[in-house]
Every structure is written in C-alpha cells, then in structure tokens.
Amino acid sequence: EAGVAQSPRYKIIEKRQSVAFWCNPIxxxxxLYWYQQILGQGPKLLIQFQNNGVVDDSQxxxxxxxxxxxxxxxxxxxxxxxxxxxxxxxxxxxxxxxFNSPLHFGNGTRxxxx
Amino acid sequence: xxxxxxxxxxxxxxEKEDVTLDCVYETRDTTYYLFWYKQPPSGELVFLIRRNxxxxxxxxxxxxxxxxxxxxxxxxxxxxxxxxxxxxxxxCALSDLYSSASxxxxxxxxxxxxxx
Numbered sequence: 015e016a017g018v019a020q021s022p023r024y025k026i027i028e029k030r031q032s033v034a035f036w037c038n039p040i041x042x043x044x045x046l047y048w049y050q051q052i053l054g055q056g057p058k059l060l061i062q063f064q065n066n067g068v069v070d071d072s073q074x075x076x077x078x079x080x081x082x083x084x085x086x087x088x089x090x091x092x093x094x095x096x097x098x099x100x101x102x103x104x105x106x107x108x109x110x111x112x113f114n115s116p117l118h119f120g121n122g123t124r125x126x127x128x
Numbered sequence: 129x130x131x132x133x134x135x136x137x138x139x140x141x142x143e144k145e146d147v148t149l150d151c152v153y154e155t156r157d158t159t160y161y162l163f164w165y166k167q168p169p170s171g172e173l174v175f176l177i178r179r180n181x182x183x184x185x186x187x188x189x190x191x192x193x194x195x196x197x198x199x200x201x202x203x204x205x206x207x208x209x210x211x212x213x214x215x216x217x218x219x220c221a222l223s224d225l226y227s228s229a230s231x232x233x234x235x236x237x238x239x240x241x242x243x244x
Contacts, residue, residue: 047232054236054237055236055237056132056219056221056234056235056236056237057173057219057234058234059231059232059233062231070231103171105173107173114161114178114180114223114232116163116175116178117163117165117173117175117232118175119165119172119173119174120172121170121171121172122171122172124171
C-alpha cells in the first residue's frame with residue numbers, strides 16, 4: 015500500500031510571497047488532514063476534510079491560508095501572503111474515516127519563510 | 129476541552145536501559161481514544177498504538193508496552209531494553225468521539241535519545 019505523498023519536501027520563500035503544498039492520501043481514505051508542526055511542538059490541526067467537504071477548519075488562519083480537496087482525493091494547502099511565523103513543517107495525513115481511525119502521515123513539507 | 133501533556137521534553141538513556149514516557153490527558157467525554165506516534169529524524173509520524181477509554185488492559189508489543197490508567201488520566205509508554213533505533217520524538221494524542229470533527233489533539237512530544 016502506497017503511503018501519503020506530499021510535495022515539495024522543502025520550500026524556502028520570502029515573506030509576503032505565496033506557496034502551495036500538495037498531498038495525495040492513501041487510496042480509499044475518506045478523511046484528510048493538514049497539520050502545522052512548529053519546531054519543538056506537536057502537530058496542530060489546520061483543517062480536516064471528509065471526502066471533499068470541510069469538517070473542521072477552526073484553527074486555519076483564513077485570512078492567509080486556504081485549502082481544497084477537489085474530487086475528494088488530492089488536496090492543496092496554500093499560504094498567501096506568507097509570514098515569518100509560518101515557518102514550520104506542514105504535514106498531511108489521511109485516515110479511513112473521521113471516527114478515531116489511526117492517522118497515516120506523509121513526510122511533510124518543511125517551509126522556511128525569510 | 130481536550131488537552132494532552134507530555135511533561136518530559138527530552139530524555140537521554142544508555143542503550144539497553146528501560147525508559148518510560150509519560151502522558152497525561154484531559155477530556156470531559158467518557159468515550160475517547162488515546163494514541164502514541166513516533167517521529168524519527170526522517171520526519172514522518174508513525175502510528176504505534178490506539179486505545180479506547182473502555183479498555184484499560186495494558187498492552188505489550190515486543191519491547192513496547194503501554195500502561196493506561198483512567199484513575200490518573202495517564203497513558204504511559206515504556207520501552208524495554210532500548211536501542212539506538214528507538215531515538216525519535218514520541219507524541220501522545222487524544223481524540224474524543226463526540227467532539228467537533230473527532231479532532232485528534234497532540235501533546236508537545238518527548239525527544240528520546242538512546243546513547244550507544
């Protein structure tokens with residue numbers, strides 16, 4: 015079984031620029047998550063999708079972050095414009111369903127904003 | 129509100145020693161799930177175990193064991209005869225069944241270093 019795929023692996027941008035991350039979940043997984051992990055901290059949920067609908071985006075800074083999951087499969091997370099404090103690893107995860115199934119994580123995208 | 133506390137920021141032991149990682153949680157729900165994940169230097173979080181709140185049996189898997197105690201709201205993780213490959217950051221996580229979107233909340237992690 016192929017795991018969760020994320021790209022790019024690393025990204026360096028200047029503040030006020032925009033950036034996009036891509037995620038392809040495990041085939042058949044209905045639930046997809048984007049987490050932000052700042053150095054030295056645990057992952058923080060940004061947004062959760064069930065198929066192509068948003069279930070929880072309460073911690074997503076909507077003035078600059080956006081995400082979509084077209085056709086209920088791949089997902090894209092965008093930041094525009096980026097701030098210095100957005101420097102973090104952005105982790106995508108998927109699970110069979112939203113009811114406490116284990117999460118399967120990708121390798122993440124390490125974003126550095128200078 | 130949900131909360132997961134991992135008070136040990138970093139632990140360093142010599143190979144073959146036993147080590148216990150502590151996890152204390154808070155939730156108002158009676159039905160919830162607890163998880164442990166491992167994050168090796170490669171960065172990918174790896175699922176280790178899930179327990180539900182109605183199953184307080186301790187679990188052993190090879191050198192790994194987990195001690196779930198509802199009375200103290202703790203879900204501790206012990207590695208017996210540690211090995212260098214166990215070096216990683218370990219996260220405890222909590223999900224209540226009836227909370228908004230069954231959100232999984234992570235602790236801040238414990239960085240475990242095993243010295244040869």
